[in-house]
Amino acid sequence: MFFLQSCLLVLLHREPGYGYSLMSGLTEFGFEAGQMDISILYRVLRDLEAAQLVSSAWDENSLGPKRRVYTITAEGEARLNDWMQLLRQRRRHIETLEAAYDTVNKSD
Amino acid sequence: MFFLQSCLLVLLHREPGYGYSLMSGLTEFGFEAGQMDISILYRVLRDLEAAQLVSSAWDENSLGPKRRVYTITAEGEARLNDWMQLLRQRRRHIETLEAAYDTVNKSD
DNA sequence: CAATCTATAGACCGAATGTCAATAGACTAT
DNA sequence: ATAGTCTATTGACATTCGGTCTATAGATTG
Numbered sequence: 001m002f003f004l005q006s007c008l009l010v011l012l013h014r015e016p017g018y019g020y021s022l023m024s025g026l027t028e029f030g031f032e033a034g035q036m037d038i039s040i041l042y043r044v045l046r047d048l049e050a051a052q053l054v055s056s057a058w059d060e061n062s063l064g065p066k067r068r069v070y071t072i073t074a075e076g077e078a079r080l081n082d083w084m085q086l087l088r089q090r091r092r093h094i095e096t097l098e099a100a101y102d103t104v105n106k107s108d
Numbered sequence: 109m110f111f112l113q114s115c116l117l118v119l120l121h122r123e124p125g126y127g128y129s130l131m132s133g134l135t136e137f138g139f140e141a142g143q144m145d146i147s148i149l150y151r152v153l154r155d156l157e158a159a160q161l162v163s164s165a166w167d168e169n170s171l172g173p174k175r176r177v178y179t180i181t182a183e184g185e186a187r188l189n190d191w192m193q194l195l196r197q198r199r200r201h202i203e204t205l206e207a208a209y210d211t212v213n214k215s216d
Numbered sequence: 217c218a219a220t221c222t223a224t225a226g227a228c229c230g231a232a233t234g235t236c237a238a239t240a241g242a243c244t245a246t
Numbered sequence: 247a248t249a250g251t252c253t254a255t256t257g258a259c260a261t262t263c264g265g266t267c268t269a270t271a272g273a274t275t276g
Binding site: 039040043066 | 232233234235236240241242243
Binding site: 001003006007010013014028029030080084087088089090091092093094095096097098100101 | 109111114115118121136137138188192195196197198199200201202203204205206208209212
């Protein structure tokens with residue numbers, strides 16, 4: 001699925017971020033703390049970079065270990081737009097299913 | 109995901125059905141004709157039966173080859189209820205993401 | 217009785233996902 | 247200063263899932 005990918009791109013659409021900051025940013029979109037494995041997130045970030053939807057650079061002047069800071073690319077913005085349209089479709093399909101289920105329930 | 113599973117259970121929630129009839133019933137929920145492979149559907153039906161969410165029996169008096177007719181079980185109804193709640197959550201999360209994306213876009 | 221159609225079943229493969237360490241540098245405290 | 251802990255990232259392995267393709271088998275049709 002591309003829901004996680006879309007969430008990350010929306011966060012990066014706002015401002016650049018690194019692994020852990022994006023991790024905590026995800027709670028906004030329904031990812032419960034601890035539910036999401038950080039390894040998965042890093043892998044998705046690498047995949048997004050391989051697809052040239054984001055670019056990364058080491059943040060030299062941050063406390064602690066260096067952070068790989070990700071920035072969304074123009075291509076990433078375009079892809080995000082596509083994905084948001086697909087998610088809108090997906091939402092409508094869920095609504096249709098909900099309606100169908102509720103209808104049958106009412107007539108019981 | 110359990111979207112396809114939920115669609116099938118909603119259809120069986122209405123009335124019993126077999127592979128091909130369920131296949132055409134899916135168009136209602138956004139599956140375009142020919143997009144969905146019938147093999148996948150049969151496998152999901154077998155999985156649902158293995159999980160005891162549906163039960164099946166051969167329809168002896170139908171034209172052509174015998175049809176395996178599926179019926180939703182009580183356990184299946186309960187599970188469908190759970191899944192519908194999860195799908196409602198998922199829809200809300202998509203709405204949240206859409207709102208976040210649109211907000212940033214407006215302020216550009 | 218050969219060909220075709222409907223219906224179901226099974227095998228295989230690759231992509232996506234989850235889980236679990238492993239690394240490595242920076243900070244903290246004794 | 248050095249052992250221990252914390253932050254941040256990376257990599258390896260195992261499982262699950264979806265997609266595709268082929269096989270079977272009986273029914274119908276010409």
